Amino acid sequence: MQIIQPHYHAIARTAQDYERMAMSGVVAVAEPAFWAGFDRRYPETFIDYFRQISEFEPTRAAQYGIRHFCWVAVNPKEAENPGLTREVLKHFPEFLSQPTCLGVGETGLHKSTANECDALAAHVELAMQHDQLVLIHTPHLADKADGTRRVLDVLAGLNVNPERIWIDHVEEQTIRPCLDAGYWVGMTLYPVTKCSPKRAVDMIEKYGTERILVNSSxxxxxxxxxxxxxxxxxxRRRGYSVQNAIELFHNNPCRFLGQNPKFDICPIRIESIEKELV
Amino acid sequence: MLDPQQVIDTYFLENRHMLLELAAFLDRYDVVVARQGEHAANEEKLAVIRQSLQVLSGNTSDTPRVEQLLELLATV
Known part of the structure; x- marks a missing residue:
């Protein structure tokens, strides 16, 4: 089965992960800009990071037959430095024009501070000005519900096309308002701290598959x-067909990411071949 | 040996995860029952899970909770 991993921080992973993903059917990954584990001080550090994910990482993935796409953003955890955010945002246009860059992300909120909300709004406005897709991170654990409400409030105050915005890391208490507002949602699967595979399938059974993406970050x-x-x-264990699985885990990423013409992987359908007579 | 605060802080997230999985299991069952309009023919295992939750929420026995649960879970 062909799989698209729509949210994947490849630079933090080994080549062996690429190899095993390729062997399991992954044909493409999309890498949003991420926090480095520490707060970066200089715009140039971000620029080199954006070069890494837009120029170098596609070559590493290609060795395993995997297409690599990326997004650019100042991570919410670093948005407490408005001056740095403004400087980095000035460089976005040069990366948004890169052949594998799909849009602005992951922007969003971490502790939902005023500076974070301002940075989120600036990212989304810039994306809309450049007709880009947007990937929005929502906070973890105790900050999840309030942070997601704040994300929706910020978006409600901007002139956006919801179909071009993906709100990520939704869970049971946050998925409905995001879908009701017309956005795409992402369920991020982690071993402990985010959604689990079983809970994700529970939500899929409850809400259907429309405008839903699944990723493991x-x-x-x-x-x-x-x-x-x-x-x-x-x-699949719950009885859904391979085609159903392809719709969710391959075709839905194609539908959302494919709104940017740079993402040229098309939805696929399994076709039966009549039994050949020998 | 860890101190009491370390025990809480070290194992909180994984226990949060396990609690959510358990809650999702119970919700999953209720959703399917509501959708299909009937309960499982044999709910013994589910009943033992619910009894286990009562053991966990109480704090009255000298027997460690794990031993109580192993005895209880061995009945199905």
């Missing part, structure tokens, strides 16, 4: 890219 922390495949197994 996978970064330098406790995470596992194969929670995505675990979710596919859980989905």
């Amino acid at each position: 996978a970064d330098w922390g406790p995470s596992d890219p194969f929670t995505l495949q675990e979710c596919i197994l859980e989905y």
Whole structure:
């Protein structure tokens, strides 16, 4: 089965992960800009990071037959430095024009401070000005519900096309308002701290598959890219067909990401071949 | 040996995860029952899970909770 991993922090992972993902059917990954584990001080550090994910990482993925796409953003955890955010945002246009860059992300909120909300609004406005897709991070754990409400409030005050915005890391208490507002949502699967594969399938059974993306993110922390495949197994185990699984785990990413013409992987359908007579 | 605060802080997230998985299991069952309009023919395992939750929420026995649960879970 062909799989697209729509949220994957490849620079934090080994080549062996690429190899195993390729062997399991992953044909493309999309890498949002991420926090480095410490707060970066200089705009140039971001620029080199954006070069890494837009120029170098596609070459590493290509060795395993995997297409690599990226997004650019100042991570919410670093948005407490408005001057730095403004400087980095000035450089976005040069990266948004790169052949594998799909849009602005992951912007969003971490502690939902005023500076974070301002940075989120600035990212989204810049994306809309350049007709880009947007990937929005929502906070973790105790900050999840309030932070997601704040994200929706910020977006409600901007002139956006909801179909071009993906609100990520939704869970049971946050998925409905995001879908009701017309946005795409992402369920991020982690071994412990975010959604689990079984809970993701529960939500899919409750809300359907329209405007839903599933990813395993996978970064330098406790995470596992194969929670995505675990979710596919859980989905299939509940009786859904391979075509159903392809719709969710391959075609839905194509539908959202494909709104940017640079993402040229098309939805696929399994076709039966009549039994050949020998 | 860890101190009491370290025990809480070290194991909180993984226990949060396990609690959510358990809650999702119970919700999953209720959703399917509501959708299909009937309960499982044999709910013994589910009943033992619910009894286990009562053991966990109480704090009255000298027997460690794990031993109580192992005895209880061995009945199905």
